[in-house]
Amino acid sequence: MGTLTLTMLLLLLLLTSTSNGDAQRIPGLKKDDSCSCQVNSSVWVFPAMKFEGVLQLVQDCGDSLQNLQAQVKLSNERLPEIQATIENVTARLEPYQYLNDQGLYTALHLRQLVKGLRELEEDISSIHQDKPSDQTQKLTQEIGKVRKEVDKMHLSNTFNMKTVKEKLRSLKNGVESCRTIPEEFISKQGVCSQRIMSNISTPVITKISPYGKSYTSGSWGRQAKQVMEDQEGSGVFYWVQPLVSSHRLGNIVRRYRSYDDFMASKNHEDVSVAPSYSHANAIQGSGTVVYGEAVFYNCYFSPELCRYDLQTKVTTRLNIPDIGTNNKFPYCYYNCKDWTDTDFAADETGLWVIYSTLGNHGNLVLSRLDSEAFNVTHTWTTRLFKKSVTNAFMVCGILYATRYIDQFHEEVFYAFDTATGKDDNTLALPLEKIENGVASLSYNPIDRQLYMYNDGYLLSYQAIF
Ligand SMILES: *[C@@H]1O[C@H](CO)[C@@H](O)[C@H](O)[C@H]1NC(C)=O
Ligand SMILES: *[C@@H]1O[C@H](CO)[C@@H](O)[C@H](O)[C@H]1NC(C)=O
Numbered sequence: 434m435g436t437l438t439l440t441m442l443l444l445l446l447l448l449t450s451t452s453n454g455d456a457q458r459i460p461g462l463k464k465d466d467s468c469s470c471q472v473n474s475s476v477w478v479f480p481a482m483k484f485e486g487v488l489q490l491v492q493d494c495g496d497s498l499q500n501l502q503a504q505v506k507l508s509n510e511r512l513p514e515i516q517a518t519i520e521n522v523t524a525r526l527e528p529y530q531y532l533n534d535q536g537l538y539t540a541l542h543l544r545q546l547v548k549g550l551r552e553l554e555e556d557i558s559s560i561h562q563d564k565p566s567d568q569t570q571k572l573t574q575e576i577g578k579v580r581k582e583v584d585k586m587h588l589s590n591t592f593n594m595k596t597v598k599e600k601l602r603s604l605k606n607g608v609e610s611c612r613t614i615p616e617e618f619i620s621k622q623g624v625c626s627q628r629i630m631s632n633i634s635t636p637v638i639t640k641i642s643p644y645g646k647s648y649t650s651g652s653w654g655r656q657a658k659q660v661m662e663d664q665e666g667s668g669v670f671y672w673v674q675p676l677v678s679s680h681r682l683g684n685i686v687r688r689y690r691s692y693d694d695f696m697a698s699k700n701h702e703d704v705s706v707a708p709s710y711s712h713a714n715a716i717q718g719s720g721t722v723v724y725g726e727a728v729f730y731n732c733y734f735s736p737e738l739c740r741y742d743l744q745t746k747v748t749t750r751l752n753i754p755d756i757g758t759n760n761k762f763p764y765c766y767y768n769c770k771d772w773t774d775t776d777f778a779a780d781e782t783g784l785w786v787i788y789s790t791l792g793n794h795g796n797l798v799l800s801r802l803d804s805e806a807f808n809v810t811h812t813w814t815t816r817l818f819k820k821s822v823t824n825a826f827m828v829c830g831i832l833y834a835t836r837y838i839d840q841f842h843e844e845v846f847y848a849f850d851t852a853t854g855k856d857d858n859t860l861a862l863p864l865e866k867i868e869n870g871v872a873s874l875s876y877n878p879i880d881r882q883l884y885m886y887n888d889g890y891l892l893s894y895q896a897i898f
């Protein structure tokens with residue numbers, strides 16, 4: 434239609450211009466009363482050729498217009514596609530954006546690094562003054578070396594932040610170790626004279642949870658205590674803590690006064706640590722242990738840690754800055770075990786909590802707690818990514834971590850010694866189980882057994898030294 438209108442318009446213009454054209458003078462001869470003119474017919478001829486030419490032009494123009502329109506249409510269709518590609522590429526470049534701001538990034542981190550270094554220097558020098566030893570001497574020398582490197586960094590713009598950070602981390606661990614463990618512990622002949630586990634027995638106890646197999650998450654064990662020389666295990670109770678509400682919450686700790694009662698699931702006593710499972714002092718997750726006269730656990734929907742005193746029935750809370758919570762850093766295998774961000778542990782040396790922080794890039798962090806004052810006394814940071822392990826526990830001041838092999842096997846593959854601040858990931862101690870999930874795994878220093886909550890099965894193992 435458009436093309437036709439255009440053609441007619443052009444034709445009209447063409448005719449108009451012709452009629453306005455020059456008048457033609459025709460030469461003629463008078464002959465026998467008549468006038469004969471020789472008409473040069475070409476003058477009158479409708480400019481068919483011209484018209485055709487123009488028409489052809491119009492036609493061509495129409496064709497090219499159509500081509501053009503087709504091209505525009507195609508472009509319009511392709512536009513979202515092109516746009517998506519651009520967006521995709523932009524999205525894929527986003528993670529590298531920081532390279533742009535690297536100047537700022539490193540300067541900021543350098544400042545934090547220098548701050549950390551200064552704190553460390555102060556710590557080491559005060560420990561060295563209190564208790565000078567070979568180790569504090571060595572740490573002082575090492576920190577001097579790091580200081581030189583950091584000073585150099587200020588002068589040049591390119592440096593390996595990662596290497597220095599790693600050195601600082603390892604120095605910090607060295608300082609933590611210097612602060613107590615060696616004296617209390619390495620030199621101690623007795624329960625921990627042979628500190629490193631050499632193997633783990635096949636299951637000693639294998640029992641379905643008294644609550645039934647549908648309670649696939651929770652924790653269980655035997656009341657743990659600081660171990661004295663030749664301490665007997667008498668008087669300590671067995672306990673089971675099942676999680677309800679999508680395997681997440683709980684407020685009951687069921688206890689059995691004897692092994693026989695526990696095995697027969699009879700004569701239990703239910704202790705309520707909170708009035709309901711959605712109370713602020715309720716239990717979230719499977720990191721619970723009973724240590725001394727208190728139950729230690731992750732407080733309901735909170736980063737805070739709770740201590741419920743079995744004697745006074747009083748709950749106290751502890752806040753550890755930057756602690757990962759609410760499934761930020763749970764234990765994982767091929768799936769993550771939800772609500773396992775915070776995991777309490779007990780061993781011969783005391784009470785511990787295993788967790789992770791953003792500051793340590795999701796790697797395991799280990800803090801030693803004063804179980805009575807309920808505060809943190811020491812903290813070590815590891816390079817073991819928390820989400821790559823199924824569970825972790827403490828034995829004789831050494832942190833052990835397990836990994837998933839298959840439904841029936843776990844393996845202890847990693848150890849971190851708080852006495853030296855060093856780790857070892859060459860271990861391969863097998864651990865048999867019945868189901869996939871390991872909700873909790875804790876050591877009891879009195880009977881030297883490991884207690885595993887395995888998808889509704891309660892298992893225990895003898896640690897072998
Ligand atoms: C007719 O007119 C055309 C152009 O006006 C001219 O070229 C041609 O020679 C003429 N023919 C005769 C026979 O005069
Ligand atoms: C971007 O494109 C790639 C390859 O074409 C594709 O695998 C990816 O899923 C796309 N990403 C987004 C965010 O669309």
Ligand SMILES: *[C@@H]1O[C@H](CO)[C@@H](O)[C@H](O)[C@H]1NC(C)=O
Pocket residue numbers: 632633634635863864865
């Ligand atoms: C370790 O204990 C397992 C039982 O869990 C046993 O089969 C294996 O032989 C032991 N390994 C060594 C080296 O003693």
Ligand SMILES: *[C@@H]1O[C@H](CO)[C@@H](O)[C@H](O)[C@H]1NC(C)=O
Pocket residue numbers: 803806807808809810
């Ligand atoms: C822990 O609490 C006790 C008692 O309140 C206090 O003496 C000690 O200094 C605290 N330790 C730390 C590291 O805050």
